Amino acid sequence: MSSPVFHYRHKSLCVEDVFLSDLAQWVGTPFYVYSAGKIGSQYLQYEGAFREVPHTICFAMKSNENLAVCRLLASLGAGADIVSLGELYRAHQAGIPMSKIVFSGVGKTEEEIAAALKAGILMFNVESSEELDVIHAVAQRLRRVAPVSLRVNPNVSVDTHRHITTGHAENKFGIPLSQAEKLFMHASRSSWLKIMGVQVHIGSQILDLSPFRETVRKLQGLIERLEEKGIFLHVVDIGGGLGVPYQGQSPVHPSELARIVAPLMKKNVRLVFEPGRFLVAESGALVSKVLYRKETGRKKFVIVDAGMNDLLRPALYEAHHPILPVHQSAALPSEKADVVGPVCESGDTFARSRLIPHVKRGDLVAFLMSGAYGFSMSSQYNARPRAAEVLVKGHEWWVVRARETLRDLVRGEKVPPYLSVKKKGR
Numbered sequence: 001m002s003s004p005v006f007h008y009r010h011k012s013l014c015v016e017d018v019f020l021s022d023l024a025q026w027v028g029t030p031f032y033v034y035s036a037g038k039i040g041s042q043y044l045q046y047e048g049a050f051r052e053v054p055h056t057i058c059f060a061m062k063s064n065e066n067l068a069v070c071r072l073l074a075s076l077g078a079g080a081d082i083v084s085l086g087e088l089y090r091a092h093q094a095g096i097p098m099s100k101i102v103f104s105g106v107g108k109t110e111e112e113i114a115a116a117l118k119a120g121i122l123m124f125n126v127e128s129s130e131e132l133d134v135i136h137a138v139a140q141r142l143r144r145v146a147p148v149s150l151r152v153n154p155n156v157s158v159d160t161h162r163h164i165t166t167g168h169a170e171n172k173f174g175i176p177l178s179q180a181e182k183l184f185m186h187a188s189r190s191s192w193l194k195i196m197g198v199q200v201h202i203g204s205q206i207l208d209l210s211p212f213r214e215t216v217r218k219l220q221g222l223i224e225r226l227e228e229k230g231i232f233l234h235v236v237d238i239g240g241g242l243g244v245p246y247q248g249q250s251p252v253h254p255s256e257l258a259r260i261v262a263p264l265m266k267k268n269v270r271l272v273f274e275p276g277r278f279l280v281a282e283s284g285a286l287v288s289k290v291l292y293r294k295e296t297g298r299k300k301f302v303i304v305d306a307g308m309n310d311l312l313r314p315a316l317y318e319a320h321h322p323i324l325p326v327h328q329s330a331a332l333p334s335e336k337a338d339v340v341g342p343v344c345e346s347g348d349t350f351a352r353s354r355l356i357p358h359v360k361r362g363d364l365v366a367f368l369m370s371g372a373y374g375f376s377m378s379s380q381y382n383a384r385p386r387a388a389e390v391l392v393k394g395h396e397w398w399v400v401r402a403r404e405t406l407r408d409l410v411r412g413e414k415v416p417p418y419l420s421v422k423k424k425g426r
């Protein structure tokens with residue numbers, strides 16, 4: 001499978017107008033590469049679907065926190081869905097207007113709440129009554145009214161991996177619908193809280209949008225019951241969750257979501273969306289070099305220089321990423337192989353018994369659809385410096401994050417004096 005973003009020219013894989021092999025020569029491997037054009041076109045699809053109604057698209061930064069990527073989305077009009085003080089800092093660095101930032105997450109600290117309140121964010125998506133009380137206390141202490149939405153858990157089932165469903169009663173997220181009205185009433189009595197609206201996020205990688213229909217129906221019911229009690233919402237935040245075709249499934253289009261949320265569009269509210277994966281997944285690839293081939297009699301292994309520390313999704317969720325050779329060659333037939341990394345874990349496996357084109361030591365391969373939850377989930381596990389990131393636009397490209405160095409691996413660490421070793425020659 002190749003895509004218009006990643007396509008072959010003279011049998012060599014390109015992103016937009018840049019050859020991946022050229023990038024590999026300049027930056028080394030492994031590296032992430034993102035297409036600015038693809039990110040822009042995904043954003044405009046979303047934007048276009050809701051053009052007719054007041055709305056804000058808050059990019060879920062956790063999917064790709066690179067400053068250049070966030071800046072690109074901000075330049076198109078995006079805000080951000082953040083989940084930590086670190087993401088608030090990154091959003092600020094990327095020039096995302098604070099008035100377009102929503103703060104999600106079940107475990108916001110007082111320090112994070114105070115910083116976001118001072119920064120003037122659009123709203124906190126509150127996940128529990130204790131959190132609401134803490135926000136109230138911080139607001140009172142800082143003498144600033146805190147804008148809040150309540151994240152409700154609509155208890156809908158979504159057909160996705162169990163680690164990425166979030167809107168079911170079993171999940172840790174949100175306030176049960178049965179408790180929401182009482183909490184809205186409680187919030188409405190505080191002069192330090194401004195009720196902005198209601199938020200949901202039912203899960204991720206959703207390709208069948210019907211659970212959104214049930215969610216919208218439940219939200220409508222809640223909104224009407226609140227109106228009867230004199231509480232009028234300004235914002236309805238639908239969260240993110242639209243899936244992408246990792247395995248060639250039919251893609252979903254935000255206009256399908258627009259049809260489903262149409263009843264909410266008739267209400268006098270601003271719609272907020274928090275897409276992550278939909279905006280950036282398809283724009284990115286992780287490019288890696290084949291280190292070795294190995295045949296054990298039972299299996300063939302292709303060992304590459306990227307590991308689960310670089311791209312965790314296959315190990316964490318058994319996620320599928322299409323794998324393409326950077327140079328096409330018909331010399332040898334395709335073969336079934338396990339594609340694995342160098343990390344000392346059996347889980348460090350990108351594909352099991354997958355039919356892939358024959359590749360040999362030194363060849364480059366690209367793991368497509370890695371722009372979301374790729375680099376942002378990466379780590380230094382096995383003391384492996386994190387990969388470089390490159391942004392491509394047409395025939396131009398920029399290293400938007402340098403490869404980490406060995407020094408980066410030990411930054412901030414100190415050995416107590418009683419353990420320190422005298423270095424020879426000093």
Ligand SMILES: Cc1ncc(COP(=O)(O)O)c(C=O)c1O
Pocket residue numbers: 060063081104105166201203204205239240241242274275276277278372
């Ligand atoms: C609250 C919230 N909003 C938005 C998102 C983004 O989801 P997706 O990348 O599937 O669009 C997430 C993902 O976990 C989330 O937890």
